[in-house]
Amino acid sequence: MTPQTLLHILYLVAIVAEAMTAALAAGRREMDWVGVFLLGCVTALGGGSVRDVLLGNYPLSWVAHPSYLIVTGGAALGTVFLARVMDHLRQVFLFLDAVGLVVFTVIGCNVAIGLGLPVIVVIAAGMITGCVGGVLRDVLCNEVPLLFRAELYATVSILTGLLYVAGPLAGLPQPLTMAIAMAAGLTLRLLALRFGWSMPKFVYTQDLH
Amino acid sequence: MTPQTLLHILYLVAIVAEAMTAALAAGRREMDWVGVFLLGCVTALGGGSVRDVLLGNYPLSWVAHPSYLIVTGGAALGTVFLARVMDHLRQVFLFLDAVGLVVFTVIGCNVAIGLGLPVIVVIAAGMITGCVGGVLRDVLCNEVPLLFRAELYATVSILTGLLYVAGPLAGLPQPLTMAIAMAAGLTLRLLALRFGWSMPKFVYTQDLH
Amino acid sequence: MTPQTLLHILYLVAIVAEAMTAALAAGRREMDWVGVFLLGCVTALGGGSVRDVLLGNYPLSWVAHPSYLIVTGGAALGTVFLARVMDHLRQVFLFLDAVGLVVFTVIGCNVAIGLGLPVIVVIAAGMITGCVGGVLRDVLCNEVPLLFRAELYATVSILTGLLYVAGPLAGLPQPLTMAIAMAAGLTLRLLALRFGWSMPKFVYTQDLH
Incomplete structure (x- = not known):
């Protein structure tokens, strides 16, 4: 199995995994089944879609591979029936979510590298993905995005991207x-989850306007 | 009158109609007149714009036909003065909104068909539109989108798209x-409104994180 | 110094300035440092990015000039430490924010003019930028956008764009x-801030649905 095949399976x-966690978020907002399906698609495929739109990289992945819509929407719908079981698999899902974060990041970096873009944009593309x-x-669930508030999520993505672009420069x-x-990204994410690590917060209470 | 001309008039x-209902949503959030104008444009033209951006189908409709911005923004602004009258036309607006849903869907499908895209993407393009x-x-009004929660709205769009792609395959x-x-889409939507039909909801109260 | 150079410096x-005010908004939502960095980038560069995506004008500015990501994210992060000082510079920031509004507007108009687009789209491109x-x-901070509710912000942008496209037609x-x-745009914005001018609001309390 080549690294590319492994990356595709991951x-x-x-x-x-992302679609299934999105379904749980939909359930907390009491969305209907169609909402669950759609939120699953948007959550799982939205990062790559925004990346490709921002980079002008057409066609988007789900346009080229429409089955991704069925797979992610179907996984979200299945979660409606599996939710009770999933409570017992909490650790598994947090692990798969962490795997997803680093896999998405590396794939996003690869797209930007393939387009010949500068290093900072490569890391940004990884993080966006x-x-x-x-x-x-979170926006569709009417919440302030967790990303901006918690758990080293973006930090893990940036670290993964940094190491990924640094490796070839170091001759690896x-x-x-x-x-x-x-x-490295996966380890940092799991440690952050285990020990509740987070970035310092900026708390500001004045009103500029 | 050709079907294409009829579709354009519709x-x-x-x-x-979409701009006018958006204006009422803006009024419920006490937006100012500029906000009403802009929310009208975004609501009426946003679905087609997102579809074209995702499919890389340039120029967008309002870039090619800037008068659409004036028509939709103007209709939204006019609603400020017609709102009292519109209360008595509630049924008319719900009907026009339902017409808009199926018309947008068919137009979105047509765009994807014209680009030679696969059936699933055609249906997705219709639903996005x-x-x-x-x-x-709803996001700009800081609400969880109604689409994810109620009234078979997305379901109607998916049904319309399915029938629209199935017809030629059946030789129609x-x-x-x-x-x-x-x-068929219009009928389902009106029946759903009349009898309060909705999809089953997924209610989940655990916290995965 | 040519007008183009001056415009670039501005x-x-x-x-x-936009990134720094975004950081204050992030602080009011108790975002962490990464959230501050990201919200700074999105706020400062998001208007131009959305304009370019809607017009199909690739590459986006921060893809061509990745240093913009560092400048805006860095300015936002620096604000975490300068926030106390900034309270005393409130007037300066409101002034710089107003400058930013008209500068962004003119730059957005220039992009659309360069693409040979019609006058209405030129003004829309300025306002989007x-x-x-x-x-x-505001959406990422889970608030109804201020733009739709207050302070002649969009109006200033539209006036600036109107004058900017009218000038050459008048032989200037x-x-x-x-x-x-x-x-003119800057003056209107500062007067609106000074005297609390705003557009009339549309208040509607019926429920269409």
Whole structure:
């Protein structure tokens, strides 16, 4: 199995996991089944879609592979019936969500690298791919995005992207770089979850306007 | 009158109706006149714009036909003065909104068909065109989108799209297919409004995080 | 110094000012440092990005000039430490924010003019560039956008755009037109702030649905 094949399999696992967590968010807002389906698609595929729109990278993944819509929407719908079981699989889902974050990040970086874009844009593309799906989910659920408030989520994505672009500069081969970047990001995310690590918050109470 | 001309006239009726209902939403949030104008434009033209951006289909309709901005923004502004009258026309507006939904859907499907995209993407393009304007309206009004919660709105759009792509496969001529798809969608929407039909809801109260 | 150079310097001042006010909004929502950084980038660069995506004008500015991401994100982060000082500079920031509005508007108009687009789209492009960053900031902070509710913000942008496209039609040279449009917009905005001017509001309390 080539690294690309492995990455693709991990991508499929990741979009399913993201769609399923989106379904739980939909359930907390008492959305109907169609809402669950749609929020699953938007959350799982939204990060990559926003990245491609911002970079002018057409066609979007779900336009080229419409089955992704069925897979993610279907996974979200299935969650309606599996939600009770999923409570017992909380640890598994947090792990898959963390895997999804680093996988999305590496795939986003790859797209920007393939377009010959500068390093900062490569890291931004990775972070957009990894994080924007969750931002769209939170905005559609009428919440301040978790990304801006908690849990080193964006930080993990930025670290993964930084290591991924730094590896080749340090002479490391591509597959090894990918493994290191993903392992480091995943480790940081799991440690942050385990020990409740977070970035310092900025609390400001004056009103400028 | 060709089917295309009829569809275009219905499109103009639909964007005016969508802009006017958006104006009422703006009024419930006590927006100012500029806010009313802008929310009218975004609601009426936002679904088609998001579809075209996602499909890379440039120029957007209001860039090619800037008068749409004046028509929709003007209709929204006019609603400020007609709101009292509109209360008595509630049924008319719900009907025009339902017409708009199926017209937008068919137009969105047509765009995707014209780009040679697969069936699932055609249906998705129809639904994005029909539904995303209302989602943008609700997000800008700081509400969980109605689409995800109520009234078979997305379901009607998906049904319309399904019938519209199924017709030619069943050997039906294009104008007849269009008529059947729109009539079926419109009927389902009006029945849903009349009898309060809705999809089952997914209610989930655990916190995954 | 050419008008273009001056406009570019003003643009850099404007994106820094927008990023810093975004940081204060982030602080009111108790976002963490990464959230502050990201909200600064989105607010300062979001208007231009949405304009370019809607017009199909690639690459986006921050893709071509990734340093903008560092400048705006860095300015937002710096605000975490300068917030106490900024309270005393309230007037300065409101002034810089007003400068940013007219500068963004003129730059947005220039982009649309360069693409050969019609006058209405030129004005819309100016307004999108000037106003959408703040809309994204408010949506991500889970608030009804200030733009739709207050302070002649969009009106100032539309006036600036109108004067900017009217000048050449009246035979005025380009640099003079730019100066007049920006001065008029800035004056209106400062007067609106000083005297609390606002557009009339539309208040509607019925429920259509």
